[in-house]
Amino acid sequence: MSRELDRPWHRPGAVGYALGRVRGIVRPSVKVSQAPTETFVKDTSVEVPMRDGVILRVNLYRPAGRGPFPVILCAHPYGKDALPKRRGRRWAFSAQYRIMRQPSEVAFSDQTGWEAPDPAWWTARGYAVVNADLRGAGVSDGVGSTMSDDEGEDVYSLIEWAGTQSWSTGSVGMLGVSYLAISQYKAAALRPPHLRAICPWEGLTDAYRDLFSPGGISERGFSSIWLAGLKRKTRNAVDLRAERNARPLRDEWWRSLAPRLSEIQVPMLVCTSFSDGNLHTVGSFRAFEQAGSSDRFAYTHRAGKWQTFYSNDAKAVQLAFFDRYLRDLDVPPPPRVRLEVRASRDEIVEVRSEHEWPLARTHWRSLYLGDGGTLSDTPSDRAGEISFATRKDAAAFTFIVPRDIELTGPMNLLLWVSVVGADDASLFVGAEKWDHNTWVPFEGSYGYGRDRIALGWQKLSLRELDPASSKPHRPEHLFTTPQLLRPGEIVPCQIPLGPSSTLLRTGESLRLLVAGRTIAPRNPLTGHFPAHYAPSARCRVTLHWSPAMPAALEVPEIPPG
Secondary structure (H helix, E strand, O other): OOOOEEOOOOOOOHHHHHHHHHHHHHOOOEEEEOOOHHHEEEEEEEEEEOOOOOEEEEEEEEEOOOOOEEEEEEEEOOOOOOOOEEEOOEEEOOOHHHHOOOOOOEEEEOOOOOOOOOHHHHHOOOOEEEEEEOOOEOOOOOOEOOOOHHHHHHHHHHHHHHHOOOOEEEEEEEEEEOHHHHHHHHHHHOOOOOEEEEEEEOOOOOHHHHHHOHHHOOEOOHHHHHHHHHHHHEOEOOOHHHHHHHOOOOOHHHHHHOOOHHHOOOOEEEEOOOOOOOOOHHHHHHHHHHOOOOOEEEEOOOOOHHHHHOOHHHHHHHHHHHHHHHOOOOOOOOOOEEEEEEOOOOOEEEEEEEOOOOOOOOEEEEEEEEOOOEEEOOOOOOOEEEEEEOOOOEEEEEEEOOOOEEEEEEEEEEEEEEEEOOOOOEEEEEEEEEEOOEEEOEOOHHHOOOEOOEEEEEEHHHOOEOOOOOEOOEOOEOOOOOOOOOOOOOEEEEEEEEEEEEEEOOOOEEEEEEEOOOOOOOOOOOOOOOOOEOOOOOOEEEEEEOOOOOOEEEEEEEOOO
């Protein structure tokens, strides 16, 4: 545990984890039930005209009996008719439930599309459900434009259509996971009159920073697979793959994809999970913090994405939220922040209510890098350094916890860096937990069950901060102007790590890792598949510290009580 160099790609338990992955691929933990069709009426491919005359098509589910009903709407490019199908004694469902690990059972009806609300469940509780194919997707007409303002206008039109039908009360809400969350933001910012509330369940809000190039480093795993699927299944006016390749910097085109969060005024329940750091976590917290809604709530967790969305607890929270804002029932609002604190992947320490994010009582504690691979409360009184090969090793620093500590919030790493053999480097950072000599894994993106507490990425040449959006202990980078390193030059660099909420007990350790390639293995059975980030060129990186160049990990300590 005191080694200054580490190889974090090798952690114990990989074989057992791989065997579990094989079992999950063969027989994923997914339970599909046949929807009781006598309890609802389904209208397939109902035509909805857009402002320019293009026809989008939706599947409409209404409770049996007299209406009108409040409406839950979702819109996406994945195909509203791509539903589970029975094959003999078994159900066939999305292959993604096999490709990505399911830590516990996911249950829904056979009318449930990918990452969409279950119409059987919602109609049984008195809601109509609209599942829409976006422009250029499924059986809708036209040519789409992913994440664009035009797409936001289409969703606006879908909302207004749903709010003005005879079977509708005029109160429309939106619900769904991932892209079904992303599609809510731009439409809500346009303030359609019949939209009363939204529930984006884990959705990024900045395509460049959150998915395609976090820290300015190109993501070539999940994003490439996702783009290939979109190209195969949709008609799109923009070749996102070509645009990504042609735009390594965060230019105006990338900025145009980000929603105007401050324009959102409707009540909002955001799932801001800690287990999706490679994709939606940072963007979900950004939505919660920056939205203009006075009634906005965050639901945190660190379990599996889909098991949580379809869980009884989450559905009860979603139902109460929509009952309050779509039906005007006398239902208490959710907690401002539903905070789940974990000690490990499988141990929930506490679930409690908080009033804001980050927590106002946060004590930002600086743990300084020092000789011998140490992290300590005291900055070094002399100069020191450690070098590592970008493709071989990681620098490691360890802090042994003297008493129980809860770390809740984002972290920030302050470094002084030089490079030999290249004029740039990509740094990959992880904060992990050790219970004495035992490594402690956490749930991560894409069903990865061997994640760290928190992760961060940063391309050194794109280290320039954005003064308009950076906050103390919470830097944001511009990603607009490369600043290559000169030979022998030592530069300061801040690397933000994503939000988390973790308890470390007395005698346990917080271990900081800094590497030149992603710190998780790529093996699809033991690694963080399908995530993959472009590594540094082969070179040596040196981290420096001294009284004039203090290097530290800033952690969000929450005082007891």
